[in-house]
Amino acid sequence: MLQVDLQGGFGEKGRTSIAVTDGKTRIMLDAGIKVGAVGDDYYPLLARPVSEIDALFISHAHEDHIGALCRLVKLGYGGPIYMTEETRAEMPATLAQYADPADLHRFPPPDAQIRLFRPGATLRAGALHVETGPSGHVVGGVWFAVTAEGLRAVYAADMVPNSAVFHMQPLPPCDLLILDASYGADPVPGTERASRIAAWVSAHADGCVLPTPLSGRSLELMAAIDLPFAIESGMRGALAAQISATEALQAGMAEALERKLAMAINWHVGDSLPNCPLMVHDGMGVAGPARAAISVADAQDHPILLSGHLPEGSPGALLAEKGRADWIRMPTHPTLPENLALWEAAGRPAVLGHSCDRQVLDDLHEHLPALETAFRTGQTYLIG
Numbered sequence: 001m002l003q004v005d006l007q008g009g010f011g012e013k014g015r016t017s018i019a020v021t022d023g024k025t026r027i028m029l030d031a032g033i034k035v036g037a038v039g040d041d042y043y044p045l046l047a048r049p050v051s052e053i054d055a056l057f058i059s060h061a062h063e064d065h066i067g068a069l070c071r072l073v074k075l076g077y078g079g080p081i082y083m084t085e086e087t088r089a090e091m092p093a094t095l096a097q098y099a100d101p102a103d104l105h106r107f108p109p110p111d112a113q114i115r116l117f118r119p120g121a122t123l124r125a126g127a128l129h130v131e132t133g134p135s136g137h138v139v140g141g142v143w144f145a146v147t148a149e150g151l152r153a154v155y156a157a158d159m160v161p162n163s164a165v166f167h168m169q170p171l172p173p174c175d176l177l178i179l180d181a182s183y184g185a186d187p188v189p190g191t192e193r194a195s196r197i198a199a200w201v202s203a204h205a206d207g208c209v210l211p212t213p214l215s216g217r218s219l220e221l222m223a224a225i226d227l228p229f230a231i232e233s234g235m236r237g238a239l240a241a242q243i244s245a246t247e248a249l250q251a252g253m254a255e256a257l258e259r260k261l262a263m264a265i266n267w268h269v270g271d272s273l274p275n276c277p278l279m280v281h282d283g284m285g286v287a288g289p290a291r292a293a294i295s296v297a298d299a300q301d302h303p304i305l306l307s308g309h310l311p312e313g314s315p316g317a318l319l320a321e322k323g324r325a326d327w328i329r330m331p332t333h334p335t336l337p338e339n340l341a342l343w344e345a346a347g348r349p350a351v352l353g354h355s356c357d358r359q360v361l362d363d364l365h366e367h368l369p370a371l372e373t374a375f376r377t378g379q380t381y382l383i384g
């Protein structure tokens with residue numbers, strides 16, 4: 001029997017985390033935070049004390065998957081923390097923005113606990129085999145497949161099966177599939193969204209602000225935009241590092257993105273807004289230079305295009321609500337046909353969805369009746 005504890009991201013967006021145990025070894029996959037939540041709700045709901053966790057695996061460095069790392073160290077977690085080199089490189093920027101500052105100062109993730117692996121590697125914890133593969137969501141981002149006693153649970157983490165930019169490795173067949181349900185039943189393919197964004201940006205070529213996360217979607221936006229643009233200067237190193245991870249990218253993409261990045265103009269917080277599109281992180285206006293850029297743009301009636309998840313009450317959400325920003329989704333999670341295909345290819349297993357609220361799960365359930373919609377953070381799923 002495999003037991004899966006749902007510790008965050010079920011019936012909600014954020015603080016994504018599960019724990020898997022065969023009764024002897026207990027591993028935890030992801031430790032996210034929930035933007036907009038306060039107190040304990042900001043962190044995963046740990047089913048067992050950290051002293052019982054034998055190993056921790058991190059899928060990628062977005063805040064809703066890694067933001068609670070300092071919290072775990074503070075609680076006394078002293079075991080291995082598995083992540084890819086790219087996640088390791090991006091982790092400090094995410095923790096600087098989303099970890100409790102006092103925790104980050106006193107309980108930074110110790111180097112001695114971090115174990116690096118390549119996407120595609122198979123790792124072990126006790127009798128648990130943990131397969132990994134590129135998830136197509138960000139450079140260095142992975143899915144996890146946990147196998148023991150002939151049973152397998154696949155945790156998709158964040159995933160893009162048909163990204164124009166990133167390569168995804170197919171999932172193995174499994175008994176339980178935990179899908180990235182962020183987009184529910186949204187059927188619009190990435191190519192169509194990308195051309196809508198390209199058209200919007202062309203119509204605002206003389207100046208607009210494009211808030212984006214530092215990794216993942218920023219490369220998708222760069223691939224979609226075919227005219228001169230500026231970036232916040234601090235993004236350049238992180239973008240160059242992602243582009244240099246050529247094995248994570250679709251064929252020919254590294255060269256195209258490298259050329260665009262070389263031509264991008266540097267912008268600094270405090271400069272006047274450039275008379276061309278400006279990419280700036282984060283994507284929600286919650287942290288990073290986007291916070292300042294959005295506020296200046298708003299005051300000057302400068303066009304803003306948001307393209308991702310906007311937590312309630314975030315600066316991005318407030319701008320969209322008052323009609324001061326447009327919003328076109330740039331897919332960085334599976335669309336409906338993609339999730340249906342993942343489930344078919346996995347052998348039509350039992351299926352849960354993470355990273356969305358109840359309504360979005362219900363929408364997906366209409367197209368994927370096998371999806372179990374009643375499971376929430378704090379509950380346990382038994383396989384076998």
Ligand SMILES: [Zn+2]
Pocket residue numbers: 060062137158
């Ligand atoms: Zn993500």
